[in-house]
Amino acid sequence: MAPPQKQSASQIRRIEELQQYVRTVDKVKKLVAELESNRAAKASIINNICGNIARELSHMRQRALTANLGTLPDVAGNLAVVAGRGGTGLNMKIRALADGMNSMVMQLEQALRAAREMPAEKNEEKDQS
Numbered sequence: 001m002a003p004p005q006k007q008s009a010s011q012i013r014r015i016e017e018l019q020q021y022v023r024t025v026d027k028v029k030k031l032v033a034e035l036e037s038n039r040a041a042k043a044s045i046i047n048n049i050c051g052n053i054a055r056e057l058s059h060m061r062q063r064a065l066t067a068n069l070g071t072l073p074d075v076a077g078n079l080a081v082v083a084g085r086g087g088t089g090l091n092m093k094i095r096a097l098a099d100g101m102n103s104m105v106m107q108l109e110q111a112l113r114a115a116r117e118m119p120a121e122k123n124e125e126k127d128q129s
Helices: 009-037 043-065 074-084 090-116 120-128
Strands: none
Touching: 009 043, 009 090, 043 074, 043 090, 074 090
């Protein structure tokens, strides 16, 4: 087994940035779980939780747009709209949010894996440019 290669400064920065998104996704997943457990709560409580979810996802979308993360900002934006929109059934909203969060987790895991396994040749080429 080859020894692990030393990570460049840009690689470390990218990994830390992606880990911030993972923390945000974890927070939103907890809010979605809270929403699911409070299905029978008063409308004001449900609206408050949905507002928090929409706000977190909107902020995440804005940060992700500048970070070149593929479709992650689009997914975050769509989920923010789903969370903030009224009129749809609560069950449908919870299911859409849960599925969207799973999609975001997969995208972030793939991005983290790519950031950790960036080949050394690619780093050297960037340094020479």
